[in-house]
Amino acid sequence: MSTNAFITEETIEPDGDGPLSELTVAVKDNISTAGVTTTCGSAMLEDYVPPYDATVVSKIKAAGGTIVGKTNMDEFGMGGTTETSAFGPTENPAAPGHVPGGSSGGSAAAVAAGEADVAIGSDTGGSVRNPAAFCGVVGIKPTYGLVSRYGLVAYANSLEQIGPLANTVEDAARLLDVISGPDGNDGTTNDGGADSAYAAAADGEIDTLTVGVITDLLEGADDRVVDVFDDRIDALEAAGATIEEVSLDSLEHAVQAYYVIAMSEASSNLARFDGVRYGTSGGSDGNWNESFAAAREAGFGPEVKRRILLGTYALSAGYHDKYYKKAQDARAWVKQDFDEAFESVDVLASPTMPVLPPALGESLSDPLQLYLMDANTVPVNLANLPAISVPAGTADDRPVGLQLIGPKFGEETIIRAASAIER
Amino acid sequence: MTAQAVEQRELAVVIGLEVHVQLETATKIFCGCSTRAAEDEEPNSRTCPVCLGLPGALPVLNEGAVEAAVKIGKALSADIPEQTTFHRKNYYYPDLPKNFQLTQYDAPICANGSIEISVEGTRREIGITRAHLEEDPGSLQHKGGSIDTADYTLINYNRAGTPLVEIVTEPDFRSPAETRAFLAKLEEVLEYLGVFDPTRDGSLRVDANISLVDADAIDADGGISADALESANRTEVKNISSHKGAEKALAYEVTRQRNAIQRGRAVEQETRHWDESRGITVSMRSKEEEKDYRYFREADIPPLAVSDWKERIPIPELPDARRDRFQTEYGLDAESASKLTSTKEVADFFEDVAESFDPDLAATWVADNLLGELNYRDMAITDVADRLDEFTRLIELVDAEEVTTKNAEEIVLRSMLDDGDDPDTIIDREGLGKADDDEIVGFVEAAIDENPDAVEDYHDGEDGALNFLVGQVMQKSRGSADPGTANQVLREQLDG
Numbered sequence: 001m002s003t004n005a006f007i008t009e010e011t012i013e014p015d016g017d018g019p020l021s022e023l024t025v026a027v028k029d030n031i032s033t034a035g036v037t038t039t040c041g042s043a044m045l046e047d048y049v050p051p052y053d054a055t056v057v058s059k060i061k062a063a064g065g066t067i068v069g070k071t072n073m074d075e076f077g078m079g080g081t082t083e084t085s086a087f088g089p090t091e092n093p094a095a096p097g098h099v100p101g102g103s104s105g106g107s108a109a110a111v112a113a114g115e116a117d118v119a120i121g122s123d124t125g126g127s128v129r130n131p132a133a134f135c136g137v138v139g140i141k142p143t144y145g146l147v148s149r150y151g152l153v154a155y156a157n158s159l160e161q162i163g164p165l166a167n168t169v170e171d172a173a174r175l176l177d178v179i180s181g182p183d184g185n186d187g188t189t190n191d192g193g194a195d196s197a198y199a200a201a202a203d204g205e206i207d208t209l210t211v212g213v214i215t216d217l218l219e220g221a222d223d224r225v226v227d228v229f230d231d232r233i234d235a236l237e238a239a240g241a242t243i244e245e246v247s248l249d250s251l252e253h254a255v256q257a258y259y260v261i262a263m264s265e266a267s268s269n270l271a272r273f274d275g276v277r278y279g280t281s282g283g284s285d286g287n288w289n290e291s292f293a294a295a296r297e298a299g300f301g302p303e304v305k306r307r308i309l310l311g312t313y314a315l316s317a318g319y320h321d322k323y324y325k326k327a328q329d330a331r332a333w334v335k336q337d338f339d340e341a342f343e344s345v346d347v348l349a350s351p352t353m354p355v356l357p358p359a360l361g362e363s364l365s366d367p368l369q370l371y372l373m374d375a376n377t378v379p380v381n382l383a384n385l386p387a388i389s390v391p392a393g394t395a396d397d398r399p400v401g402l403q404l405i406g407p408k409f410g411e412e413t414i415i416r417a418a419s420a421i422e423r
Numbered sequence: 424m425t426a427q428a429v430e431q432r433e434l435a436v437v438i439g440l441e442v443h444v445q446l447e448t449a450t451k452i453f454c455g456c457s458t459r460a461a462e463d464e465e466p467n468s469r470t471c472p473v474c475l476g477l478p479g480a481l482p483v484l485n486e487g488a489v490e491a492a493v494k495i496g497k498a499l500s501a502d503i504p505e506q507t508t509f510h511r512k513n514y515y516y517p518d519l520p521k522n523f524q525l526t527q528y529d530a531p532i533c534a535n536g537s538i539e540i541s542v543e544g545t546r547r548e549i550g551i552t553r554a555h556l557e558e559d560p561g562s563l564q565h566k567g568g569s570i571d572t573a574d575y576t577l578i579n580y581n582r583a584g585t586p587l588v589e590i591v592t593e594p595d596f597r598s599p600a601e602t603r604a605f606l607a608k609l610e611e612v613l614e615y616l617g618v619f620d621p622t623r624d625g626s627l628r629v630d631a632n633i634s635l636v637d638a639d640a641i642d643a644d645g646g647i648s649a650d651a652l653e654s655a656n657r658t659e660v661k662n663i664s665s666h667k668g669a670e671k672a673l674a675y676e677v678t679r680q681r682n683a684i685q686r687g688r689a690v691e692q693e694t695r696h697w698d699e700s701r702g703i704t705v706s707m708r709s710k711e712e713e714k715d716y717r718y719f720r721e722a723d724i725p726p727l728a729v730s731d732w733k734e735r736i737p738i739p740e741l742p743d744a745r746r747d748r749f750q751t752e753y754g755l756d757a758e759s760a761s762k763l764t765s766t767k768e769v770a771d772f773f774e775d776v777a778e779s780f781d782p783d784l785a786a787t788w789v790a791d792n793l794l795g796e797l798n799y800r801d802m803a804i805t806d807v808a809d810r811l812d813e814f815t816r817l818i819e820l821v822d823a824e825e826v827t828t829k830n831a832e833e834i835v836l837r838s839m840l841d842d843g844d845d846p847d848t849i850i851d852r853e854g855l856g857k858a859d860d861d862e863i864v865g866f867v868e869a870a871i872d873e874n875p876d877a878v879e880d881y882h883d884g885e886d887g888a889l890n891f892l893v894g895q896v897m898q899k900s901r902g903s904a905d906p907g908t909a910n911q912v913l914r915e916q917l918d919g
Binding site for chain 2: 030031032038040045048050051052054149150151152153154157158184185186187188264265267268271272274276278284288289292312315316317320324
C-alpha cells in the first residue's frame with residue numbers, strides 16, 4: 001500500500017516570503033483551509049469546505065510555505081494510530097506494516113516519507129508527539145495559549161494545541177517561530193512566548209541543564225523502549241547535563257482524568273454536526289431529534305460515538321460531580337505536581353510512548369489498551385505545558401521517541417535540550 | 424376535599440420573571456458582526472464563521488457587552504463578582520448554530536440586586552436573583568404552517584450572537600399588575616443606561632413562572648416560604664414581549680389556574696405559550712422531560728476579572744433619583760418632574776434649557792408644549808434629537824418677548840414640527856414678530872375709533888367691554904401684541 005499520508009493532495013500557494021520559503025508544509029485535515037476540504041478524517045465532513053483559513057494557515061502562507069495537502073488523521077483526532085480515519089489507515093514509513101501513531105499520523109508520515117518538509121498537527125493528548133515518536137521525527141506540543149487554535153476543529157478545546165512536526169528539531173522550531181503568537185481570534189492566546197527565538201534555541205548547549213526523569217512513566221513502559229531511553233539519558237549526562245529522578249504521584253490518575261475531560265468536551269464540540277449543515281441529512285420526517293440522531297449515526301465512526309456517549313454521560317446530572325468535577329480536581333493536582341517539579345529541574349524527561357508502534361490492525365479492537373498508550377503524553381495536556389518528542393533510536397527496527405517537558409512557555413529550553421539529544 | 428371546601432380557599436398569586444434583554448452593543452457578543460439589523464437584509468448576511476458556529480471558529484468576548492451588563496448591575500444595586508466566566512448550555516435545537524449556547528452559570532455578571540416598584544401607591548421591592556450574559560440563538564421561519572405543521576423550516580442566523588442579558592427575579596410578584604410596573608420600570612432604567620433599544624424587534628422577551636398558593640402562606644411583607652412555593656404546581660408562560668402583554672398573559676393565567684383549583688382540579692406543571700392575538704395561553708404540549716443542560720465551563724473564553732469594573736464604569740443618574748432632584752432643585756410638582764424624566768433625552772433637554780431660562784418656563788415648554796405636540800404627532804424626542812437647539816431658540820424668543828406665547832405655541836412650534844422650519848424663519852414668514860409699543864398704540868386707537876359702543880359700555884362699567892377691546896387689538900396685530908400691554912395701553916387711552 002501507499003503511505004496514504006494525505007486525505008487531500010492539493011497545493012496552496014504562499015502569499016508572502018519568509019522563513020518557510022522553499023519549504024513544503026503538510027497540514028492536518030482538522031485545520032481549516034479556505035476553499036480546500038477539511039474532513040477531520042470523518043465521513044461527516046467529507047464534503048465540508050471551510051470559507052476561511054485557520055490563523056496558522058494564514059501565517060504559513062505569509063511566511064512563504066507551500067502547503068501540499070491535508071493529512072490523514074484519526075477521526076476528529078480520536079485515536080492514537082490514525083486507524084479510525086474514515087479514509088483508511090496510514091502506514092508508518094519508518095516501520096512498514098506498522099501504524100504511524102496518531103492522531104496526526106498523516107502529518108508525521110508525510111514528513112518521514114519526504115512527502116513534505118515540515119507539517120503541522122494538533123495535540124490534544126499526545127497527537128503530535130505520539131506519531132512523531134512512532135515515525136522517527138520531531139514533534140512539538142506548545143504551551144496552551146502559544147499557538148492560535150482559530151480554525152482548528154475542536155476535539156477537546158481546553159487541552160489541545162497546534163504543533164509542528166519536522167525531521168530536525170531546528171526545522172520544527174522554525175515552524176513554531178512562524179505559527180506562534182497572540183491572535184485576536186483566539187482569546188486563550190497570550191504573549192507568554194514574546195521575544196522567543198525557537199530555531200535559534202536549537203544550539204545543543206545543555207551543560208548547565210538539570211533533567212528530571214519521571215520514574216512513574218518508566219514503570220509501565222516496554223523494556224525495549226526503556227533501554228533506548230536510558231541510553232539517551234546517559235548520553236545527556238555525559239554531555240554535561242545533571243540528571244535527577246522525579247516522581248509525580250498525581251500521574252497515576254492522569255489517563256482517567258484526561259479521558260473524562262476530553263470526552264466531555266468532545267460531546268459538546270461535536271454537537272453541531274447534526275446533518276443540518278454538515279454530513280448527510282437525517283431526513284425531514286419525524287422530529288428534529290430523530291433527524292439529528294440519524295445523521296450522527298451515519299456520519300460518525302464507532303470511536304467518535306463511544307467518546308461522545310461517554311462524555312455526555314460524564315457531564316449528566318447526577319454523574320457530573322462523580323466524573324467531570326473529579327477529573328478537574330485531578331487536573332489541578334497534575335498541574336501542581338509539575339509546578340513543584342520545575343522548582344528543582346529545568347526539563348522533565350520520559351519515553352514519549354510506553355510502547356513500540358503496533359502493527360496495523362493489531363490494537364484497534366481494544367480501546368482501553370489504546371487509551372493507556374497515552375499515559376506519558378496526556379499529563380502534559382492536562383497541565384497546559386510544552387513538550388517535544390525527539391527521535392531517541394530504534395528497537396526491533398521501530399523508532400523510539402524521547403519526550404522532554406518544559407515549564408509554561410519553556411519552549412526554548414526543551415528545544416535546546418532536544419537538539420542536544422538529536423546530536 | 425369537597426368542591427365546597429375548595430371554593431373557600433383564599434388564593435394568592437406568586438410570580439417570578441425571567442427577562443431577556445438584547446443589549447445595544449455595536450457588535451455581537453463573540454464576534455465582530457453588527458447587531459444592527461439592516462432593513463430588508465438578506466437572511467444569513469450578517470454572519471461570520473464565529474456566529475455561524477463553523478468548525479474551528481472561536482468566540483472572543485466583546486467587553487462592551489460585559490460593560491453594559493455591569494451598568495445594569497449597578498442600576499439594580501447588584502453584586503459584581505471578582506471574575507466572570509462563561510459556560511456551555513448543551514441542548515439540540517436547529518436555531519442554535521453549535522447545539523450549545525454560551526451563557527453564564529455559577530459566576531453571573533450580576534447577583535443579588537433589587538428594583539423598587541410602586542403599584543397604586545404601594546411600594547414593593549422586587550428581588551433580582553441574578554443577571555447573566557448569553558448569546559441569542561438564530562431565528563426559525565416555519566414555512567407552510569406552524570412549528571408542528573410546516574412543510575419546511577428556514578434558519579436565519581443574523582440574530583445569532585446578539586448579546587442578551589437574562590434578568591431573573593425572585594418569586595416576589597403578587598399580581599400581574601406588579602409585573603407590568605416592574606417591566607416598565609426596568610425598561611425605563613435600561614433606556615437611561617443607554618444599553619437597550621426598545622424599538623428593536625424582540626429586544627425584550629419575558630418568561631414568567633406563576634402559581635397560586637394559599638393566601639395564608641404569604642406573610643405581611645409579601646414573603647412566601649420555600650415549602651409553600653415548592654408544593655404549588657406552577658406554569659411557565661413563554662412568548663411575552665411587552666409589559667402590557669405580561670399583565671394580560673398573567674391575568675389570564677391567574678384566572679385559568681384559579682378556575683382549575685376551584686373546580687378541584689390540579690394545575691398541571693407545564694410550559695404554556697402566550698398567544699397575543701387570541702389573548703390566551705396554550706399548553707405547548709411538549710413532553711416535559713427533565714432538562715439536563717450538562718453545563719460546563721467554556722475554556723475558549725478565559726475568566727475575565729471584573730472586580731473593579733463597578734467603580735470604573737460610571738452610570739447616569741437614574742430616573743427615580745432624577746425625579747426627586749427635579750422637584751427639589753427646580754421646584755417642580757410631581758407630575759411635571761415625572762413627565763420630564765420619562766426618558767433620559769427629555770430630562771437632559773430640560774436641564775439644558777433650565778440652565779439658561781426660568782425653570783418654570785423650561786418645564787412648561789418641554790413637558791407641556793413640546794412633549795404634547797410630539798405626542799400628538801406620535802413622535803418622541805429622539806425623532807427631533809438633532810433639532811433641539813431650534814426648540815431652545817424658540818424658548819429664547821418667547822423669553823425675550825420676541826414672539827407671544829400664544830403664537831409660539833400655536834403657530835411656530837406646530838409649523839416647526841409639521842414643516843421642519845426653524846423658528847426665526849417661521850416668525851419672519853408669518854409676520855409674528857412681537858408688535859412694539861408704538862404699533863400697539865396704533866391698534867388701540869383704531870379699536871377705540873371703530874367700536875364706540877364698546878367704549879361707551881366700558882365707561883358704563885361693563886366688565887366685558889375691556890376684554891372685547893383687547894381682543895380687537897389682538898386681532899389687528901394678528902396676535903403679535905402682548906395682551907398685557909394691549910390692556911394697559913387701552914386703559915390709559917380710555918381713562919386718560
